Amino acid sequence: MTRKDAPDCGFTLVAVLFMILLVMALSVYLCLLLANESTTTSSLDSELYSLILAEDGVEYARSLLPHLELNQLLAGLDGKHSGTSTPQWRNPLSFELARGIAPDTWSPTCDDGWPASNGSLLLPSGYAAAGGGRFYIRFSNNPTESADEDRDGVVLIRSMGVTAANRSGLFHSSRNNVSLVEASFRQERVFDLPAALVLFGEGANFEWPSEGFEFDGTVNPAVEAVGSSQMIDSFLTSLAPGQGACFPGAGGTPSVRDSTASYMASPIYRRVFDTRFWQHFQEQLPAFTDPHQPGLCFYANGGGITGSFQGFLVARGDFVASGASIDGLVLHLGGGRLTLGADTHIRGAIWMSNTDSDAEGNMVHQPLDLKVLGSVTVVYDAGAVRRSLTLLPPTQLGWRILFPEMKL
Amino acid sequence: MPKNKGATLIEALLALAIGWILFMVFLGAVSPVQSLAWDLSALHDRDSTLCLGPPLLCKLISPAGNNRPRDGCLEEAGVLHVRSDTDGSNGFPDGDLDESYEAISIRRNATDLQIKSGGGSFQPVFRNVTGFDADATDPLLLRLTLGAQTDKTRIRMPETEPVQVSFQVYLWNHRRNLFEENP
Numbered sequence: 001m002t003r004k005d006a007p008d009c010g011f012t013l014v015a016v017l018f019m020i021l022l023v024m025a026l027s028v029y030l031c032l033l034l035a036n037e038s039t040t041t042s043s044l045d046s047e048l049y050s051l052i053l054a055e056d057g058v059e060y061a062r063s064l065l066p067h068l069e070l071n072q073l074l075a076g077l078d079g080k081h082s083g084t085s086t087p088q089w090r091n092p093l094s095f096e097l098a099r100g101i102a103p104d105t106w107s108p109t110c111d112d113g114w115p116a117s118n119g120s121l122l123l124p125s126g127y128a129a130a131g132g133g134r135f136y137i138r139f140s141n142n143p144t145e146s147a148d149e150d151r152d153g154v155v156l157i158r159s160m161g162v163t164a165a166n167r168s169g170l171f172h173s174s175r176n177n178v179s180l181v182e183a184s185f186r187q188e189r190v191f192d193l194p195a196a197l198v199l200f201g202e203g204a205n206f207e208w209p210s211e212g213f214e215f216d217g218t219v220n221p222a223v224e225a226v227g228s229s230q231m232i233d234s235f236l237t238s239l240a241p242g243q244g245a246c247f248p249g250a251g252g253t254p255s256v257r258d259s260t261a262s263y264m265a266s267p268i269y270r271r272v273f274d275t276r277f278w279q280h281f282q283e284q285l286p287a288f289t290d291p292h293q294p295g296l297c298f299y300a301n302g303g304g305i306t307g308s309f310q311g312f313l314v315a316r317g318d319f320v321a322s323g324a325s326i327d328g329l330v331l332h333l334g335g336g337r338l339t340l341g342a343d344t345h346i347r348g349a350i351w352m353s354n355t356d357s358d359a360e361g362n363m364v365h366q367p368l369d370l371k372v373l374g375s376v377t378v379v380y381d382a383g384a385v386r387r388s389l390t391l392l393p394p395t396q397l398g399w400r401i402l403f404p405e406m407k408l
Numbered sequence: 409m410p411k412n413k414g415a416t417l418i419e420a421l422l423a424l425a426i427g428w429i430l431f432m433v434f435l436g437a438v439s440p441v442q443s444l445a446w447d448l449s450a451l452h453d454r455d456s457t458l459c460l461g462p463p464l465l466c467k468l469i470s471p472a473g474n475n476r477p478r479d480g481c482l483e484e485a486g487v488l489h490v491r492s493d494t495d496g497s498n499g500f501p502d503g504d505l506d507e508s509y510e511a512i513s514i515r516r517n518a519t520d521l522q523i524k525s526g527g528g529s530f531q532p533v534f535r536n537v538t539g540f541d542a543d544a545t546d547p548l549l550l551r552l553t554l555g556a557q558t559d560k561t562r563i564r565m566p567e568t569e570p571v572q573v574s575f576q577v578y579l580w581n582h583r584r585n586l587f588e589e590n591p
Contacts, residue, residue, distance in 0.1 A: 011416065012423070048463050055580075143500050183580075188587055271588075280588035288586045395587045398501065399580035400471045400494040407499030 043177065049133055050161035051179040051401070057135035057159025058183045058399070060127065064115055065157075065187050066390040070150040073139050076111035077119065081148035086110075088408045091180060092126075092136035092160045095404040098178040103134045103164050113139040132164040142184065152267040153187040154397065180408075184398035189268050191312075191329060192389060193349040194259065195224035196249065196380040199235065200272060200353035202228040204368035206238035208246070213340075213376040217249020220380050221257040226272070227365060232258055249380070275357040282333065285314060288393065294328065296391045302336055312388040321346075327381075328388030334366055342374030348384035443563040450558035451568065457534045457556040458573045461521070464533070465552060466577050468512060468523075473581035475501035476589070477511075481544055481579055487515040488542040492581070516540035521554070535559060538570040548584075550577045 075081050088094040092108070093101070107124050108114060115122045115137065126134035141147050142154040161179045196215045215222045225231035235256060249255030263269040271277045285298045294310035302317030308325040316333045322341030327348060332338040334354025340346075354366040402408060468490065473480025475493035482489045491511045496502025505511040506526065513524040521537040522530035539555030555572035562568055 011420065015423070044460070044463070051463075051467070143498070186587075186589075190587070274588075277588055281586065284584060284586050287584060393586055395585045395589060396581075396583055397589050398474050399583075400474045400492070400501075401467060406495055407497075 046163040046177040047179070049131065050163045050177045051181070053129055053133045053135040053161030053163070054159045054179040054181040055161075056129070057127070057137045057161065058157055058181055060135070061115075061137050061139070061157040061159065061183070062185065062394055062396075064122075065155070065185055065394045066392060068115060068139075068187070070139075070141075070153065070155060070187060071148075073115060074113055074141055074148055074150060074155075076114060077116050077121065078111060082110050082112050084147050090138065090140040090156060090182075091158050091408060092138040093162075095178055095180070095408075098160055098162050099175045101162070101176065103132070103162050103176070104128075108136075115139065126162070134162050134164075136160045136162070153189055154184060155187070156182055156184050158182045158402070180402040182398075182400050182402050183396060185394040185396055187394055188392040189389060190271055191331065191351060191385075191392075192268075193224075193329070193351055193385055195221040195257070196349055196378045197223045198226060198259075198349065198351045199223065199231050199368060200226045200351070201355070201365040201368050202230045203234045203365075204231065204238075204352070204370060206235065207371040208238065208240070208243055209372055209374060209376075210240070211246075212374060213246055213372050215247050215249075215378045217247075217255050217380045219250055220382075221251050222247040222249035222255040222380070224257050224259045226259050226263050228260070229258055232256055272353070273363065275355065275361055275363045278333070278353075278355050279357070282316070290391070294388070294391065310388075312391050327384050329385055332368075332370075334368065337369040337371055339371045339373065340376045340378075342376070344376045346376075346378045347381045348388060349380055350378060440564075446560075447562045447565045447568075450560050450562055451565075454536060454556045454558045454571065457536065458554060458571060461534055461554045461556075462552075462573065462575045465514070465554075466575075468509065468514075469550060469552075469577045470580055472579050475503065476581075477505060480581060481550055483542045483544040486540075487513050488544075489513050514540070514542075519557075539572055548579055548582050550579055551575075552577060 072079075083089075090113075092114075093106075103126065106126075108121075111121060114124075123137065126136040128134050137157055137159045139155050139157055141150050142152070142156055145151060145154075159181050161181075163177045165174055165176045196217050217223075223235060225235065236254070239254065244254035247254035247256065251257055263272065282300075286300065288296060289298045290296045290311075296312045297309070297314065299313075299315040299317070299319055302315065302319050304320040304322060305313070305326075306321075306323045308327075310327045312329050312331075313326065314331040314333065315338070316335040318336035318339070319332060320339040320341055321330070321344045322339075323343045324341075324345070326344075326346045329348050330346060330350045332350070332352045334352075338350075338352060352368045352370060354368050356364045356366060358364050469481065469488075471494055472490045472492045477491040477493055479489065480491055489511075490513075491505055493501040493503065493505055494510055495507040496504075509525050511526055513530070515522055515530065516537055516539065517530065519536050519538065520532040521534040521540055523533050524530045534556070536557050536559040537555065538557045539553060541553040543551040551574065553572055553574045555570050557570040558568065
């Protein structure tokens with residue numbers, strides 16, 4: 001049969017071709033559907049993971065903050081703040097950059113606010129977590145202060161969680177998933193004491209032994225009074241002739257200074273004049289105490305200590321330290337007498353206060369009560385004080401998730 | 409005129425008839441698969457709600473209480489109210505709750521999970537929801553239960569029950585501090 005004889009020959013071929021086209025179109029549709037589902041599923045997982053990583057970064061920053069010098073941190077390793085002109089300068093990375101980077105090879109160009117230790121960044125390439133994700137953290141000053149100088153101890157931490165895009169396979173994506181969390185923390189330095197013995201109140205009962213004890217302020221005063229000049233009078237009148245030599249330190253013998261004005265002027269220290277500060281602190285202390293050494297110990301109903309202790313010791317009521325070697329801070333919050341017994345040696349500082357509130361909520365000072373027995377030495381050591389302060393968790397003032405649509 | 413004129417028409421009719429028979433056989437074979445796919449699609453929709461609901465609610469709820477508005481997270485008569493001052497004109501909390509999603513309410517109305525932002529009206533977010541329960545007795549950990557059902561009658565699995573998922577949302581701003589936040 002010639003072509004001329006069978007003009008409709010080939011119809012079946014066309015029909016088959018149409019069928020093949022139909023089947024292929026269906027296959028392509030199914031493939032695209034599968035790809036879409038696969039991308040959606042992996043994107044959801046990955047996005048959740050990036051949020052969890054960002055939260056982890058905030059927790060990392062929380063544990064790091066008590067150990068950091070804030071103004072050095074804000075300036076970065078080069079000691080100079082690079083300004084606030086860059087968009088999203090508070091973020092470790094901009095959202096656009098974070099979506100496109102290869103997390104394994106990226107490192108920051110500006111070191112402002114990136115935590116560092118011994119001259120090198122702690123997380124120069126972020127923290128590498130399981131599954132190819134990373135978090136990056138950056139500190140910046142709170143917006144009520146200038147960007148390069150902190151005075152109140154409040155800083156913002158922005159933590160960005162980045163989960164790497166799947167850059168291989170049939171249905172790969174080139175966009176990382178990114179989440180950004182911001183927390184506002186206050187580093188707690190209210191008990192960064194400036195003297196070997198700090199007395200907060202309006203009067204006190206002191207009992208000193210005739211000799212063999214010493215409160216040494218080294219380059220700082222031995223005794224500082226906060227609250228009222230009556231405290232200094234009370235202290236000075238308690239000393240027998242010649243006992244002033246037991247209080248060496250800056251500013252003469254006995255080395256004593258009234259720090260009320262400087263406490264009032266400081267955004268960090270002036271909180272001690274608020275009754276709510278003391279009320280909250282004592283209410284929350286039991287939940288934060290730590291039985292480990294070094295640790296944060298609270299004797300709510302008095303007691304005693306012997307042997308060595310390192311850390312932050314808080315006591316109320318009658319408390320006796322006898323034959324004790326303490327490295328750090330001792331806070332006695334009244335309600336009884338603080339007794340420093342024989343062979344007690346403290347390297348750090350002591351704070352004493354005995355506050356209460358009246359019916360209107362105003363602060364009322366009760367007399368302090370300090371008894372020193374036998375050979376006692378209290379030597380001011382700023383390093384020991386700072387080390388004990390690292391046991392205090394930062395106060396969290398805020399926590400929020402940031403989105404690219406917001407003003408960053 | 410060719411001798412076999414009309415053969416093409418007969419061929420076409422035969423092809424159509426055979427094609428129809430083949431198509432019916434194909435449909436007969438595929439039908440069970442199709443009904444199963446129908447059921448699976450319905451179950452997938454239900455499970456999607458249970459899968460996507462928790463992360464969405466977690467993102468909306470976990471920042472509750474930022475900048476300390478009163479009652480950051482409060483459950484009242486089946487409606488969960490979440491308040492958080494998270495944004496302002498300068499990009500920081502500004503002391504009020506007038507930005508989007510700073511004051512939201514979440515409830516179940518019939519088979520819809522609805523969310524209201526600020527002074528707006530409730531809008532459905534998930535459909536075919538059979539239950540939404542919030543337990544705010546722990547100030548730090550909000551316990552949520554979300555239930556969902558399929559939206560169409562199943563053919564091969566008609567007895568499928570509603571499914572629920574329980575999860576907890578950590579309220580970061582309700583974390584306790586040793587020192588007072590605003591002395």
